[in-house]
Amino acid sequence: MATVHKINEDLVKERQKCTFNVQELTYLLDGGEEVTKERREFENILRNVKELQDEVPEVYLSHKERYENAVRKTCILQNVRNDFEKKREVLSPRNIFRAGYAVIKDVSPFFLHNGMFVPTIIGQGTPEQQAEWLPKAKAMAIIGTYAQTELGHGTFIRGLETTATYDAKTEEFILNSPKVTSYKWWPGGLGTTVNHCITVAQLYINGKKYGIHPFIVQIRDLETHKPLPGIKVGEIGPKMGFATANNGFLGFQNFRIPRKNMLMKNAQVLKDGTFVKGMNEKLTYGTMVMVRVNIVSDSAFHTAMAATIAVRYAAVRHQSQLKAKEPEVQIIDYLTQQHKLFIAIATSHAFSNTYTWLYQAYLKVVEDLGKQKQDHLPELHALSCCLKATSSRDAGVIVEQCRLACGGHGYMASSNLPIIYGYTTAAITYEGEHTVLLLQTARYLMKAWMSALEGKVLAPSVAYLVDWLKSDKQRWQNTPEVIVKGFQHVAAGKIKDAFDAIQKHVKAGKDYEDAWNLASVQLIKASEAHSRAILCDGYLRETVRTSSSVSPSLAKVLNHLVQLYIVYWTLETAGDLLVYSNIGKDDIAVLKEKYEELLALIRPNAVGLVDAFDISDEILQSTLGSYDGRVYERLMEEAMKSPLNKEPVNQSFHKYLKPFIKKAKL
Numbered sequence: 001m002a003t004v005h006k007i008n009e010d011l012v013k014e015r016q017k018c019t020f021n022v023q024e025l026t027y028l029l030d031g032g033e034e035v036t037k038e039r040r041e042f043e044n045i046l047r048n049v050k051e052l053q054d055e056v057p058e059v060y061l062s063h064k065e066r067y068e069n070a071v072r073k074t075c076i077l078q079n080v081r082n083d084f085e086k087k088r089e090v091l092s093p094r095n096i097f098r099a100g101y102a103v104i105k106d107v108s109p110f111f112l113h114n115g116m117f118v119p120t121i122i123g124q125g126t127p128e129q130q131a132e133w134l135p136k137a138k139a140m141a142i143i144g145t146y147a148q149t150e151l152g153h154g155t156f157i158r159g160l161e162t163t164a165t166y167d168a169k170t171e172e173f174i175l176n177s178p179k180v181t182s183y184k185w186w187p188g189g190l191g192t193t194v195n196h197c198i199t200v201a202q203l204y205i206n207g208k209k210y211g212i213h214p215f216i217v218q219i220r221d222l223e224t225h226k227p228l229p230g231i232k233v234g235e236i237g238p239k240m241g242f243a244t245a246n247n248g249f250l251g252f253q254n255f256r257i258p259r260k261n262m263l264m265k266n267a268q269v270l271k272d273g274t275f276v277k278g279m280n281e282k283l284t285y286g287t288m289v290m291v292r293v294n295i296v297s298d299s300a301f302h303t304a305m306a307a308t309i310a311v312r313y314a315a316v317r318h319q320s321q322l323k324a325k326e327p328e329v330q331i332i333d334y335l336t337q338q339h340k341l342f343i344a345i346a347t348s349h350a351f352s353n354t355y356t357w358l359y360q361a362y363l364k365v366v367e368d369l370g371k372q373k374q375d376h377l378p379e380l381h382a383l384s385c386c387l388k389a390t391s392s393r394d395a396g397v398i399v400e401q402c403r404l405a406c407g408g409h410g411y412m413a414s415s416n417l418p419i420i421y422g423y424t425t426a427a428i429t430y431e432g433e434h435t436v437l438l439l440q441t442a443r444y445l446m447k448a449w450m451s452a453l454e455g456k457v458l459a460p461s462v463a464y465l466v467d468w469l470k471s472d473k474q475r476w477q478n479t480p481e482v483i484v485k486g487f488q489h490v491a492a493g494k495i496k497d498a499f500d501a502i503q504k505h506v507k508a509g510k511d512y513e514d515a516w517n518l519a520s521v522q523l524i525k526a527s528e529a530h531s532r533a534i535l536c537d538g539y540l541r542e543t544v545r546t547s548s549s550v551s552p553s554l555a556k557v558l559n560h561l562v563q564l565y566i567v568y569w570t571l572e573t574a575g576d577l578l579v580y581s582n583i584g585k586d587d588i589a590v591l592k593e594k595y596e597e598l599l600a601l602i603r604p605n606a607v608g609l610v611d612a613f614d615i616s617d618e619i620l621q622s623t624l625g626s627y628d629g630r631v632y633e634r635l636m637e638e639a640m641k642s643p644l645n646k647e648p649v650n651q652s653f654h655k656y657l658k659p660f661i662k663k664a665k666l
């Protein structure tokens with residue numbers, strides 16, 4: 001039987017101070033009591049699977065052993081999930097992703113299967129294609145990934161070099177990788193795990209190029225797992241993080257696949273080689289839109305993990321005296337520490353709230369597309385790009401801030417903060433590089449600005465441009481609603497400046513594309529300001545909406561958090577607000593005080609707030625952040641697992657050190 005340890009006294013006291021019902025907040029964050037119960041039940045089952053407990057911490061395994069262990073455990077996880085779903089309902093995708101962290105310390109080699117392979121079959125396949133591949137993929141009789149990026153191109157996907165040439169005689173596509181730069185590079189699980197992949201390739205029919213399209217390709221034998229003839233596949237080697245994601249490379253040499261393997265929900269190739277254009281060629285990029293939306297949720301979760309670790313640690317850790325002769329204080333009582341940590345909690349809430357409405361907007365566009373309507377697609381694309389970019393970037397900054405807030409111990413692998421950072425920082429690059437996505441949104445914003453100038457009706461997310469043009473800046477008040485308007489004014493002002501800069505360069509004789517490049521620093525700043533306005537506006541709206549349906553004590557805390565988020569960003573971007581809104585220097589002084597008041601109001605609830613994220617110790621994997629707060633004991637226990645502590649004298653002493661010392665003495 002597992003030993004039950006006493007909970008750290010500081011944490012006990014912190015939990016007693018909490019002014020709201022933690023469970024109520026957990027239900028709210030999960031999306032309902034039922035979802036929480038399902039999640040807890042599943043996590044509890046996993047907790048009791050003996051084979052999932054690591055005898056040796058993963059960090060001490062070799063690259064190969066670590067991967068093999070990850071495959072072993074993911075297979076067990078999948079079996080447990082199948083059994084669970086046979087008896088009960090199908091687990092929600094968010095719950096299954098979350099439980100995955102309890103099993104795989106890093107990133108699962110099957111990550112892309114559920115994250116992109118299955119969704120692409122759903123989003124890009126015809127009903128017949130879905131009927132053929134979905135049941136097998138969902139049951140994991142076939143395992144796949146999403147192979148788009150190549151050595152030569154990741155961002156500019158129109159420049160991909162893998163070719164799929166149609167042969168009408170045999171009704172097949174012939175896949176080729178003509179150059180080293182055309183090799184697929186990066187897809188998760190591709191290295192040695194998957195047997196199928198979605199390959200994005202340039203379509204050629206009778207010598208004519210028809211752009212990039214997705215093809216479902218079997219790359220390994222289902223029995224032997226050997227690469228099929230014409231396939232060159234392998235793993236790309238160690239990275240900054242993603243140690244067990246098994247990212248791979250892939251090349252094709254005259255590799256044939258049947259015509260039906262081109263995913264044809266959008267464009268089609270008929271038997272005779274006739275190409276039928278889809279409603280909109282950008283629908284081929286649909287999986288990326290979906291994943292970008294999901295990354296906002298992932299960013300919320302990683303921020304919550306880091307906040308949980310750092311807040312609990314800050315409650316347990318005592319260091320230095322505030323006043324002479326008094327005991328050393330809990331580091332959470334330093335205002336600078338609260339400044340580092342409470343924004344982490346609020347940011348996670350901001351992203352969760354944003355994900356809630358963004359996901360609904362995504363579902364609405366999918367529904368519309370089913371009816372051949374695509375009016376809201378450009379707005380969704382622009383939103384998903386800037387919100388993915390901002391949420392992943394903020395999450396990276398916050399996780400690092402939480403690590404720093406844990407001092408030296410935050411640098412220990414056993415704190416789990418390094419792995420969480422490796423993950424969040426990767427998300428800034430994958431699924432559309434940060435700057436590139438901000439520029440996609442800027443493209444939309446320039447068009448929106450033009451439409452606003454022409455007096456047209458704008459989509460809801462940019463409607464503030466019309467208001468800004470119509471009215472002069474409204475009188476400043478230090479209320480969340482007016483501050484959000486202030487962020488919209490900053491965005492509108494920066495959008496106008498970027499637009500004017502482009503016009504100026506064009507007037508000076510530059511091509512539009514060169515003018516765009518010359519204005520691109522201003523364009524990304526405009527996009528960032530737009531993101532912040534959207535995040536603050538959405539977070540405030542959602543909080544107001546939910547506040548009426550929760551208990552008054554919880555509503556109060558949610559209100560403190562959203563205010564903290566808005567005031568934090570006001571102070572961070574005070575320079576911009578001074579330039580573009582009616583805020584005055586005196587208002588900034590008032591808001592600085594307000595910020596300090598909010599830190600004080602949140603302080604007694606800090607531990608309760610991170611407890612409400614309800615991230616189990618198995619998922620947190622952190623010596624610093626466990627529920628019981630046994631920080632020092634756990635650090636020591638983990639250190640004792642080091643293989644270097646298994647013998648009193650390491651062999652290197654006899655082999656190298658002893659002769660070296662002897663020589664040095666002479």
Ligand SMILES: CCCCCCCCCCCCCCCCC/C=C/C(=O)SCCNC(=O)CCNC(=O)[C@H](O)C(C)(C)COP(=O)(O)OP(=O)(O)OC[C@H]1O[C@@H](n2cnc3c(N)ncnc32)[C@H](O)[C@@H]1OP(=O)(O)O
Nearest residue numbers: 093094097115154155157282285294297298381430431432
């Ligand atoms: C169901 C609930 C689930 C909950 C789960 C919760 C948590 C789970 C989290 C799970 C997360 C899973 C993560 C898994 C992924 C991890 C691994 C990573 C994988 C990858 O990285 S895959 C590869 C991704 N690659 C990219 O993102 C490439 C980036 N490049 C591009 O997207 C494009 O090339 C481009 C956008 C930069 C430019 O394209 P292009 O040159 O063709 O286009 P233009 O710039 O010329 O624009 C032309 C017009 O098209 C519009 N456009 C562009 N893209 C889209 C789009 N996607 N949709 C709609 N419209 C689009 C432009 O806006 C232009 O329009 P305009 O009107 O002409 O201005």
Ligand SMILES: Cc1cc2nc3c(=O)[nH]c(=O)nc-3n(C[C@H](O)[C@H](O)[C@H](O)COP(=O)(O)OP(=O)(O)OC[C@H]3O[C@@H](n4cnc5c(N)ncnc54)[C@H](O)[C@@H]3O)c2cc1C
Nearest residue numbers: 146147148149153154155186187188426430431432433435
């Ligand atoms: C951990 C991880 C997992 C991944 N998993 C997958 C996967 O499963 N499947 C898959 O297909 N891919 C995957 N990728 C690849 C990923 O999608 C690409 O790396 C990403 O889209 C960026 O493309 P790139 O590497 O070509 O960067 P580049 O485009 O070469 O970027 C380099 C620099 O150039 C700048 N730049 C490029 N174009 C422009 C422009 N138009 N304007 C201004 N600046 C520009 C960028 O801002 C950046 O600073 C993964 C990547 C990582 C890191």
